[in-house]
Amino acid sequence: MHSASESTSGTGVQVREGVLRLKDGRRLAYVESGDLDGVPVFFVHGNPGSRYMRHPDDRLTHGLGVRLITPDRPGYGLSDYQSDRTLLDFPEDLEQLANALKIGRFSLFGVSAGGPYVAASVWRLGERILRSAIVSGASPLKRPGGMEGVNRDYRNAYAMAAWPEWLLHPLLAMHDRQVRANPERALAAVLAHASKDDRHVLSDPLIAAQVQGWRREATRRGVAGMRREAHILASPWDVPLEEIRGEMDLWYWDGDSIVPPQMGRYLASRIPRTVPHFLPGGGHFSIYSHWRDILAPLARQSA
Secondary structure (H helix, E strand, O other): OEEEEEEEOOOOOEEEEEEEEOOOOOEEEEEEEEOOOOEEEEEEOOOOOOOOOOOOOHHHHHHOOEEEEEEOOOOOOOOOOOOOOOHHHHHHHHHHHHHHOOOOOEEEEEEHHHHHHHHHHHHHHHHHEEEEEEEOOOOOOOOOOOOOOOOHHHHHHHHHHOOOHHHHHHHHHHHHHHHHHOHHHHHHHHHHOOOHHHHHHHOOHHHHHHHHHHHHHHOOOOOHHHHHHHHHHHOOOOOOHHHOOOOEEEEEEOOOOOOOHHHHHHHHHHOOOEEEEEEOOOOOOHHHHOHHHHHHHHHHHHO
16 A cells, blocks of 8 residues: 655745655654655654755755655654564665665665664665765774764763663663653753854754754654664674675765764775765755755666
């Protein structure tokens, strides 16, 4: 079963929301934005995140001729929770969604905790992926130097991700209640540890509202998805990075202390055909200020 509806975004661009019933009975929710008749590019959101994560000015995406498709991962937004899921379960969901939308080959990119899913999908789906990109994407954490350059708060967060899920759940639930009760205070806490460039990006009221919106949607049905995501992030990837084929752009910024550039350099040392974009300044939210730069090569490859 597959249903979809269309609306118009605040920038006058058509947006389509849909829900797909997967083979195992789970619901997978997604949003299509930009040019709905354009070249398909799938976007893998971060953690916590949801199908609403994108640049708030859909005209940028539309101008590149990109049909941006962003699914909720299991347990986020309107997508049903999937117990015991692993990194390698996501490519199957992605492929079913592409099939339902009658899309053959496509490009793919992901940000932050979405990065590992890009690597898994490119390896698992092979020639179906035309080009990919990882933006400020996490690398395997359990390796020498894996925490180098990570700020203290996120060192603690990455360490907590390895806790048993039953122990982590009440802490995540308490934090989520605080975020939902006072989203302005939660954003202020992010800004307190952000780079100068990130503070500039998030000073845009449209971007700040968009960030708060996809964060609120992420846990609309609780923190089970986020809890499972933490477990996956702390686990071995079980993806042979050396076997990944096709060109993959890697986008990282020196000012990012959540996912510092050393994580991207590790991926570049293991994945054969990477195109490195290691840039000065910036921060973890530089995906917004470089949105067109990131999407342009994906759009050209898919055209």
